[in-house]
Amino acid sequence: GTPIILDCDPGHDDAIAILLAASHPSIDLLALTTVAGNQTLEKCTLNARRVCTVAGISVPIAVGASGPLSGELHVAAEIHGESGLDGPSWPAPSVDVVSEPAVELMRRVLLSHPAPVTLVPTGPLTNVAALLTTYPEVLPRIGEIVLMGGSTGRGNVRPYAEFNSWVDPEAAAIVFASGLPVTMVGLNTSHQALVTPEVVARLEALGTPVASMCVELMTFFASAYSAVEGFPAPPLHDPITLARVISPALVRCVPAYVSVETAGEFTRGATVVDFGNRTGLEPNAQVAMELDVEGFFDLIVESVASYG
Numbered sequence: 001g002t003p004i005i006l007d008c009d010p011g012h013d014d015a016i017a018i019l020l021a022a023s024h025p026s027i028d029l030l031a032l033t034t035v036a037g038n039q040t041l042e043k044c045t046l047n048a049r050r051v052c053t054v055a056g057i058s059v060p061i062a063v064g065a066s067g068p069l070s071g072e073l074h075v076a077a078e079i080h081g082e083s084g085l086d087g088p089s090w091p092a093p094s095v096d097v098v099s100e101p102a103v104e105l106m107r108r109v110l111l112s113h114p115a116p117v118t119l120v121p122t123g124p125l126t127n128v129a130a131l132l133t134t135y136p137e138v139l140p141r142i143g144e145i146v147l148m149g150g151s152t153g154r155g156n157v158r159p160y161a162e163f164n165s166w167v168d169p170e171a172a173a174i175v176f177a178s179g180l181p182v183t184m185v186g187l188n189t190s191h192q193a194l195v196t197p198e199v200v201a202r203l204e205a206l207g208t209p210v211a212s213m214c215v216e217l218m219t220f221f222a223s224a225y226s227a228v229e230g231f232p233a234p235p236l237h238d239p240i241t242l243a244r245v246i247s248p249a250l251v252r253c254v255p256a257y258v259s260v261e262t263a264g265e266f267t268r269g270a271t272v273v274d275f276g277n278r279t280g281l282e283p284n285a286q287v288a289m290e291l292d293v294e295g296f297f298d299l300i301v302e303s304v305a306s307y308g
C-alpha cells in the first residue's frame, strides 16, 4: 500500500481517519503524529491513544506541536467537546506514545523508508511546516501532501477561513509554497460528506465495539454541528484525504494556485484559490471539488466493519 504518515488533532473526524488509515489494505500507515488544534496537544494525543486502544491499532504515535508557529492556540471545544473527543466513555488507554517528537520521527521515517512517503495532515499544519523548514533534506522523500484544510469559498470559523488554516496560517502558507505536490481537501468538498442517520444506522448494524465507538462519536458530532452550525448532519471532513489516496476517482480535483492569507485584517487564514489563473502563477495544488459521497461512505463502513 501507499506509505503514509497521518498527522492529526483528534477530533471526531480525525478519529475516523485513523481507523481508515490503519485498516485499508492500500495504505501502509507508518506513523501517527499529533498536533494541537481541535483541543490542546495533551488532549489530542490522549485521544489518538484512546482510538488506537479501542481499535487495537499498533503504530508509533509521536507528539507534535502544542500551538501554532505564531500566536495563541484556538481550539474547537464547541464542535469536539471539552475532551476533543466527547461522546464515548473511554477506557484507560493501553497504548503509549514514543519518546521521539513528531518532527524527528517524521524526518527519520522519511529518510529511512525505501519509497517516498505521503503526508496526510488533518489538523493545523504546524508539524508539517516545522518539518519542511527545519529539515529541508526530507523534501525529495515526500511523495505528496494530501491535507484537509482551507476552502474555495467561505470558512467555518471566520467568514473566509476554515479552522485548520485559521489556527496556523503561517504553517499553511509554508506548505502551499513548498513546491511539493499538495492536494487540498477543503470545506467546499468536505461539506458534501454528511454523516446522515442512514450512515449511522449502517455503522450501528455492524454491532462491534469499534462500530459502537463510531456511533457514539457521530451522535455527539451530529448534535454539535446541529447546535453550532445548524447542519442537518455533521460533515466527515478528514477521512476524505485518505479516500483520495486510496481511490483518487472518489475525489475530483482541479489544479489551481492556492495562497494563504496571513496578513488580512478580516481574512487571516483564508485560502485564496486562483480559479481561472488570474495571477498567472503555475498551479501549486490539486483542489478537491467533488466527492463521490456514496463511494466514500461505503469505504468508511467497510473500514469500520474490518475491525470485527
Ligand code: BDR
Binding pocket: 011, 012, 013, 014, 038, 076, 079, 122, 123, 148, 156, 162, 163, 164, 237, 238
Ligand atoms: C477541520 O477542523 C476540525 O474541527 C476537523 O477535525 C477538521 O480537520 C474542519 O474545518
Ligand code: CA
Binding pocket: 008, 009, 010, 011, 013, 014, 038, 122, 123, 238
Ligand atoms: Ca482534524
